[in-house]
Amino acid sequence: MNARLESVGGRLPRFRGRLHDARTATVVGRLLGAAVAVCFVTGLISHYLQQPPGWAANVLPSRPVWGYRLTQGLHVATGIAAIPLLLAKLWTVYPRLFGWPPVKSVAHALERLSIAVLVASLLLEIFTGLLDTTQWYPWPFPFRQTHFALAWVAIGSVLLHIAVKAPVIAAHWRRGSAPADPDAPDRRSFVAAVLTAVGGVTLATVGQSFTPLKATDLLAPRRPGDGPQALPVNRTAAQAGITGTRLAGWRLRVAGPTPYELTYRQLTSLPQRSAVLPISCVEGWSQNAHWTGVPLRDLLDRAQAPHDARVRIVSLERGGNYAVTEMGASYARDPLTLLAVSLGGRPLDHDHGYPARVIAPNRPGVLQTKWVTRIEVLT
Numbered sequence: 416m417n418a419r420l421e422s423v424g425g426r427l428p429r430f431r432g433r434l435h436d437a438r439t440a441t442v443v444g445r446l447l448g449a450a451v452a453v454c455f456v457t458g459l460i461s462h463y464l465q466q467p468p469g470w471a472a473n474v475l476p477s478r479p480v481w482g483y484r485l486t487q488g489l490h491v492a493t494g495i496a497a498i499p500l501l502l503a504k505l506w507t508v509y510p511r512l513f514g515w516p517p518v519k520s521v522a523h524a525l526e527r528l529s530i531a532v533l534v535a536s537l538l539l540e541i542f543t544g545l546l547d548t549t550q551w552y553p554w555p556f557p558f559r560q561t562h563f564a565l566a567w568v569a570i571g572s573v574l575l576h577i578a579v580k581a582p583v584i585a586a587h588w589r590r591g592s593a594p595a596d597p598d599a600p601d602r603r604s605f606v607a608a609v610l611t612a613v614g615g616v617t618l619a620t621v622g623q624s625f626t627p628l629k630a631t632d633l634l635a636p637r638r639p640g641d642g643p644q645a646l647p648v649n650r651t652a653a654q655a656g657i658t659g660t661r662l663a664g665w666r667l668r669v670a671g672p673t674p675y676e677l678t679y680r681q682l683t684s685l686p687q688r689s690a691v692l693p694i695s696c697v698e699g700w701s702q703n704a705h706w707t708g709v710p711l712r713d714l715l716d717r718a719q720a721p722h723d724a725r726v727r728i729v730s731l732e733r734g735g736n737y738a739v740t741e742m743g744a745s746y747a748r749d750p751l752t753l754l755a756v757s758l759g760g761r762p763l764d765h766d767h768g769y770p771a772r773v774i775a776p777n778r779p780g781v782l783q784t785k786w787v788t789r790i791e792v793l794t
């Protein structure tokens with residue numbers, strides 16, 4: 416593009432380039448705003464499904480079965496699409512960094528400060544999210560809580576920015592807002608290039624959750640179908656310390672009003688049910704699979720658990736963030752929530768949670784506990 420710099424008295428560059436104007440900022444900003452809005456809302460859904468407030472724990476919807484697959488797929492896809500959009504937006508407006516004088520009034524200082532917060536929080540949000548998709552956490556703080564807190568800072572500063580810029584946005588919302596705009600063709604090429612970049616990164620990653628496009632999934636860390644029993648694995652049995660010795664003498668213990676224990680053979684001779692349910696990993700990949708096992712509610716009925724009881728599910732794994740999970744009554748009572756013992760018609764691979772793992776509809780992958788050994792009825 417035609418960004419020309421001119422030095423003013425050897426001090427600061429002055430930009431007379433085209434496409435650094437308000438119409439371009441509005442066009443790119445709209446796209447970025449849409450991506451950020453979808454990313455924010457789907458992120459909230461993910462947060463509250465993983466960590467519901469007490470009053471909601473028993474009423475979270477367990478349907479549609481693919482709900483979390485869709486919202487988390489969108490969360491990661493819009494987060495990735497926001498990378499080229501944010502870079503394009505920053506390129507469009509960066510000459511304003513060099514505005515002179517740097518601060519004209521208190522209001523102007525506050526506006527610049529809010530933009531600094533906006534840019535920093537969006538960059539950090541995208542950066543931490545992107546590294547999370549690769550399960551790489553090179554920082555000392557907990558990812559999810561930080562990503563969640565920062566999301567409020569980011570969305571707050573986006574809203575403030577939109578409010579401050581509302582008159583400019585309104586004036587440049589429609590095409591042709593500048594009469595006989597000589598830059599219009601260049602702007603169209605620029606926006607087309609940005610959209611091509613967005614399409615490119617989306618096509619190269621979205622197949623991790625949108626399986627019809629898995630052939631073009633070249634950049635995402637996990638590919639549907641790659642793994643034991645044709646399903647990806649996040650944490651293997653070896654990584655979780657699940658060895659033959661730990662599995663020897665495995666029992667399922669159910670602690671409730673009428674506690675009981677089952678051997679593997681007893682568990683697999685109970686009436687079984689099959690369901691096609693996705694693993695929808697928070698990190699962005701998801702895939703449907705055919706599971707068979709004992710409906711959790713049958714196991715709970717056998718322990719005479721009250722119908723509104725929450726349950727705690729405990730893995731053989733020691734330590735680790737996902738060794739223990741809790742499940743509200745809406746999930747525990749769903750007929751499709753299984754203590755699965757087989758996948759695709761074969762006993763679970765060790766890496767998929769042998770002898771038994773939880774699989775529930777519309778539930779984040781992190782909560783689909785593997786190597787289950789105990790179920791506690793919480794009252």
Ligand SMILES: Nc1nc2c(c(=O)[nH]1)N[C@H]1C(S)=C(S)[C@@H](COP(=O)(O)O)O[C@H]1N2
Pocket residue numbers: 646647648649650655694695696697730732735737738766767768780781782783784785786
């Ligand atoms: N005990 C235990 N269960 C676990 C995990 C774990 O690390 N430990 N990982 C979870 C995550 S993050 C996901 S996405 C799913 C993946 O299931 P899969 O490996 O069978 O595909 O298992 C979940 N269950």
Ligand SMILES: [Mo]
Pocket residue numbers: 649695696697698780781
């Ligand atoms: Mo996951």
